Amino acid sequence: MQKSLTRRDLLKFAGGSALGLLFTPLPWKLLDDSAIWTQNWALTPKLSHGPITTKFSSCTLCPAGCAVKAHCVDGLPFRLTGVHHHPMSNGAVCARGLAGHHLAYHPLRMTIPHKFSGRSAESRLIPYTLNNSIKEISAAIDSAQGSVVILDQSPNRTSSIIFKQFTEKLQNGIYATLSSDEESTLLALQEMFDEKNISLGYDFEKTEMIVSFGAPLLDGFGTPGLMTKLYNERKTSRKKFIQIESCQSRTALQADQWIPIKPGVEGIIALNIAFVLLNEIKLHNQNSNGAKDISEYKKNLKNFIPERTEHATGIQPGVIRKLALDLASARSSIILGGADPGGGSFGKETEKAIAGLNLILGNVGKSGAITERKNENVQAEPWPKIPDHSISVLIMDSYETGYAVPWQLIEQKLIPDNNIVVTLLPYLNEISAHTDYIIPTTTYYESVRDIPTPAGSPVNTFAISQPLLPKPDGTIEETEFISQVASVLHMDFTIASAEERIKEKVNSIYSTKRGKLFSFSDGQSKPLIDISTANDFYSQLLDGATWIDEKASKNLVKKFSLKADIIAQPSSQDRLLLIPFGWRGAVSSSSLSPIMSKLFQESELRENANTVLMNPQTIADAKLNETQNAILETKSGSMPVKIKSSNTVPLNVIYIPVGPLPNGSPSKAYLNNLNALSMCEVKSDGTWRITNAAIRNQTV
Amino acid sequence: MNSLSEKKSRYGMVIDLDKCNGCGACSIACTIENNVPPAELKANKRSGITWIQIHTVSNNEQYPNGDAVFIPMFCQQCENETPCMTVCPQNAVDIDPSTGIVGQIPQRCLGCRYCMTACPYHARYFNWWDPQWTEGMMKQLNPEVAPRMRGVVEKCNFCHARLHAARTKAAANGESEINPEDYIPACGESCPSKAITFGDLSDENSEAAKLSKEKNTFRFLSRLGTEPKVYFHSERTWIKDMAEKALTRTRMEEHHG
Numbered sequence: 001m002q003k004s005l006t007r008r009d010l011l012k013f014a015g016g017s018a019l020g021l022l023f024t025p026l027p028w029k030l031l032d033d034s035a036i037w038t039q040n041w042a043l044t045p046k047l048s049h050g051p052i053t054t055k056f057s058s059c060t061l062c063p064a065g066c067a068v069k070a071h072c073v074d075g076l077p078f079r080l081t082g083v084h085h086h087p088m089s090n091g092a093v094c095a096r097g098l099a100g101h102h103l104a105y106h107p108l109r110m111t112i113p114h115k116f117s118g119r120s121a122e123s124r125l126i127p128y129t130l131n132n133s134i135k136e137i138s139a140a141i142d143s144a145q146g147s148v149v150i151l152d153q154s155p156n157r158t159s160s161i162i163f164k165q166f167t168e169k170l171q172n173g174i175y176a177t178l179s180s181d182e183e184s185t186l187l188a189l190q191e192m193f194d195e196k197n198i199s200l201g202y203d204f205e206k207t208e209m210i211v212s213f214g215a216p217l218l219d220g221f222g223t224p225g226l227m228t229k230l231y232n233e234r235k236t237s238r239k240k241f242i243q244i245e246s247c248q249s250r251t252a253l254q255a256d257q258w259i260p261i262k263p264g265v266e267g268i269i270a271l272n273i274a275f276v277l278l279n280e281i282k283l284h285n286q287n288s289n290g291a292k293d294i295s296e297y298k299k300n301l302k303n304f305i306p307e308r309t310e311h312a313t314g315i316q317p318g319v320i321r322k323l324a325l326d327l328a329s330a331r332s333s334i335i336l337g338g339a340d341p342g343g344g345s346f347g348k349e350t351e352k353a354i355a356g357l358n359l360i361l362g363n364v365g366k367s368g369a370i371t372e373r374k375n376e377n378v379q380a381e382p383w384p385k386i387p388d389h390s391i392s393v394l395i396m397d398s399y400e401t402g403y404a405v406p407w408q409l410i411e412q413k414l415i416p417d418n419n420i421v422v423t424l425l426p427y428l429n430e431i432s433a434h435t436d437y438i439i440p441t442t443t444y445y446e447s448v449r450d451i452p453t454p455a456g457s458p459v460n461t462f463a464i465s466q467p468l469l470p471k472p473d474g475t476i477e478e479t480e481f482i483s484q485v486a487s488v489l490h491m492d493f494t495i496a497s498a499e500e501r502i503k504e505k506v507n508s509i510y511s512t513k514r515g516k517l518f519s520f521s522d523g524q525s526k527p528l529i530d531i532s533t534a535n536d537f538y539s540q541l542l543d544g545a546t547w548i549d550e551k552a553s554k555n556l557v558k559k560f561s562l563k564a565d566i567i568a569q570p571s572s573q574d575r576l577l578l579i580p581f582g583w584r585g586a587v588s589s590s591s592l593s594p595i596m597s598k599l600f601q602e603s604e605l606r607e608n609a610n611t612v613l614m615n616p617q618t619i620a621d622a623k624l625n626e627t628q629n630a631i632l633e634t635k636s637g638s639m640p641v642k643i644k645s646s647n648t649v650p651l652n653v654i655y656i657p658v659g660p661l662p663n664g665s666p667s668k669a670y671l672n673n674l675n676a677l678s679m680c681e682v683k684s685d686g687t688w689r690i691t692n693a694a695i696r697n698q699t700v
Numbered sequence: 701m702n703s704l705s706e707k708k709s710r711y712g713m714v715i716d717l718d719k720c721n722g723c724g725a726c727s728i729a730c731t732i733e734n735n736v737p738p739a740e741l742k743a744n745k746r747s748g749i750t751w752i753q754i755h756t757v758s759n760n761e762q763y764p765n766g767d768a769v770f771i772p773m774f775c776q777q778c779e780n781e782t783p784c785m786t787v788c789p790q791n792a793v794d795i796d797p798s799t800g801i802v803g804q805i806p807q808r809c810l811g812c813r814y815c816m817t818a819c820p821y822h823a824r825y826f827n828w829w830d831p832q833w834t835e836g837m838m839k840q841l842n843p844e845v846a847p848r849m850r851g852v853v854e855k856c857n858f859c860h861a862r863l864h865a866a867r868t869k870a871a872a873n874g875e876s877e878i879n880p881e882d883y884i885p886a887c888g889e890s891c892p893s894k895a896i897t898f899g900d901l902s903d904e905n906s907e908a909a910k911l912s913k914e915k916n917t918f919r920f921l922s923r924l925g926t927e928p929k930v931y932f933h934s935e936r937t938w939i940k941d942m943a944e945k946a947l948t949r950t951r952m953e954e955h956h957g
Contacts (some may be wrong), residue, residue: 099728
């Protein structure tokens with residue numbers, strides 16, 4: 001008998017199957033699998049295997065050159081730590097340095113040369129060959145109407161000597177440096193001496209009192225490990241940190257005394273103090289004998305009686321007098337000026353006024369104050385002295401020093417519409433995005449590098465940064481680039497390898513038989529004379545060691561001029577003031593490991609580039625809404641910003657961070673857009689600390 | 701033969717807030733040590749992963765009379781009625797009885813985030829996105845710590861891998877106890893200000909135990925009775941007063957604008 005299959009039978013079968021399926025493991029398996037699938041990621045990290053080894057090197061992210069111990073697996077570093085008992089870095093590495101080994105793999109890293117199709121934000125970035133780049137750059141040098149300048153942003157290395165020699169061989173060549181803002185007071189001081197060939201440093205360790213006009217002493221200044229050590233030892237050392245600054249910066253927050261002032265009056269306050277010291281306390285010391293123009297200086301100071309300037313400075317005369325008295329009674333003191341990594345220097349007039357206080361107090365050439373060290377600097381033309389609109393070809397060795405350089409500062413020296421700018425830098429960043437060629441050099445820990453004496457160090461030092469990472473194909477050493485350009489130009493110019501140059505430097509130090517060598521592995525120091533040969537000295541430096549020279553013992557008493565240029569009193573504040581600030585090493589997008597997002601993006605410890613800080617009262621007065629985006633306007637243009645209320649900022653001030661962009665991979669157009677620095681007005685003296693600005697709510 | 705598990709420890713920390721300058725070295729060292737990935741493009745302070753989140757807390761005085769402090773906040777290693785552990789339906793949180801360390805087991809975690817809600821310190825983080833490193837950075841991951849996957853919670857575990865390494869070293873040397881110098885979490889090791897003191901709180905001779913009993917040492921939200929093993933020290937009284945209330949209020953304020 002044949003049974004026909006009805007529609008009902010099919011439905012029953014389907015229904016029964018569906019019901020039965022629930023009692024099988026299949027749906028549960030699917031549920032489980034989908035749960036697992038959602039927890040899987042496309043990119044499965046494969047951890048390296050192998051024995052863990054350690055290697056010593058020195059950090060080159062900033063001039064401090066802190067000693068590091070690299071923990072490696074499979075030959076690559078996975079963790080960097082400090083070297084205990086190091087006389088300078090004191091076992092510490094800053095946050096940026098701890099992640100320095102990541103920078104070779106930064107999203108903005110470049111390993112082949114690139115050329116821009118133009119200077120505008122829309123211009124395209126085109127991969128280019130090294131040979132063609134060198135040919136075109138050489139041709140531009142050959143036919144340059146104006147000067148050919150190499151701007152060395154990390155001076156006094158052995159590479160710096162090559163740059164200088166190369167420019168000397170060119171008829172129109174100039175070797176220039178942009179001084180690190182950390183040494184701006186010292187440079188001002190050096191200029192005040194009749195004798196020019198001197199090098200000065202701060203003896204912070206032995207000083208009793210440090211008065212800082214806005215220098216971020218406790219936020220990355222100098223060698224951060226040393227500064228934090230000195231700060232924490234105050235209970236026993238009785239050292240005093242006094243910060244004179246308009247905003248309550250991190251240093252102001254931690255200083256023993258913060259003297260809040262109106263923005264832009266630092267020079268006036270320095271001359272107020274000078275007036276009290278010389279005309280009221282009648283301070284007289286050996287140093288004052290060197291002043292050629294002391295009577296004229298004292299006369300000029302009468303314009304800076306604290307009572308007369310109280311309205312401009314916002315400081316009660318009693319505070320100035322108390323500070324002057326404390327300084328006069330301190331056994332030793334250091335007074336230093338502006339060094340904000342984002343805001344740059346105060347300018348020559350103000351720095352001279354601040355530097356002059358050290359001369360009046362007899363702080364120069366004294367242990368525990370400002371000491372002289374042997375001048376080993378490679379002589380260079382300071383960037384501000386280069387005439388405006390005079391450069392045809394600019395080669396920027398952009399080995400970053402951690403200090404901001406506004407593009408306007410570079411641009412004002414170029415011959416308009418007839419120039420070529422080359423950056424020797426392995427990153428696309430806020431500066432290289434404006435140039436014509438990016439020639440990718442090796443980056444941190446990829447090649448052997450020498451670490452000369454950091455700016456402001458009281459003694460000469462030397463260390464070698466050993467490579468920890470392989471050098472990628474396509475990159476070139478900066479001196480090799482110069483060598484190839486010289487060859488195309490048929491110049492008689494031979495360049496020794498980096499190793500040979502460093503060896504030569506080591507030999508020259510060894511021949512002095514001075515100083516001591518601190519070894520990273522055993523934490524011991526031994527006199528240089530105890531090292532048998534120069535080769536031994538070199539191999540110990542390679543294995544991880546720092547050479548530290550002896551302190552100069554002589555007292556520096558030289559003829560100098562105190563001439564205080566008239567410092568303009570700031571005009572009444574009818575607009576908001578834009579004041580940039582930064583954190584050393586974090587002023588561009590390429591100089592930070594992507595994991596620094598923990599500080600900038602995933603927490604509010606540090607502000608991102610597009611966030612401005614304002615006093616709550618100023619926000620209310622300007623009828624701004626903190627939760628909405630706002631538009632910041634200056635003469636340079638406008639940019640969208642986020643407002644953050646902060647009681648650390650004075651009234652009528654917009655405190656803007658020169659910091660990284662919110663994520664690690666911005667576009668060239670983004671980099672070329674207006675940012676904190678390009679919103680600032682770069683004045684004729686090369687400063688950009690204060691700019692008039694306006695801010696309004698962004699209308700949708 | 702001596703056994704390493706014979707002695708019970710209570711690992712803890714004392715953080716000197718008067719020394720902390722908010723440099724962020726602890727947070728970065730922790731991130732590198734524990735293979736925490738960089739931020740996803742959309743991540744922010746609520747959705748990102750920072751095992752140590754450094755809060756800047758001010759006394760709310762107007763300029764120029766204000767004062768502020770940097771507070772590194774991370775898992776406080778609660779000992780009593782550990783809130784995250786009590787609410788976890790998966791037993792993905794446990795306390796090691798031999799060390800007192802509150803551990804998180806990502807393999808068991810189903811990502812319900814009850815523990816995040818329960819944690820009074822907001823010190824737990826959820827992996828909202830797949831962890832991503834650039835190709836080169838991937839080769840620089842710490843070989844001793846497994847990266848976590850999307851959909852699970854993670855938090856500070858006092859660098860547990862370092863404890864394992866110290867125990868292995870002690871065992872290899874035939875010693876019954878680890879050398880305290882061999883076990884220091886990455887944050888304590890990297891702090892340039894030496895503001896973080898780590899040690900065994902049950903060892904009365906340890907520096908951490910001594911500091912934890914000092915006059916101006918306190919714990920955050922101690923009124924909850926969870927007995928955290930992370931202590932803070934400050935001579936400034938407003939910070940101590942704030943320690944009882946500020947953190948919860950901050951988050952509440954954020955929620956309610």
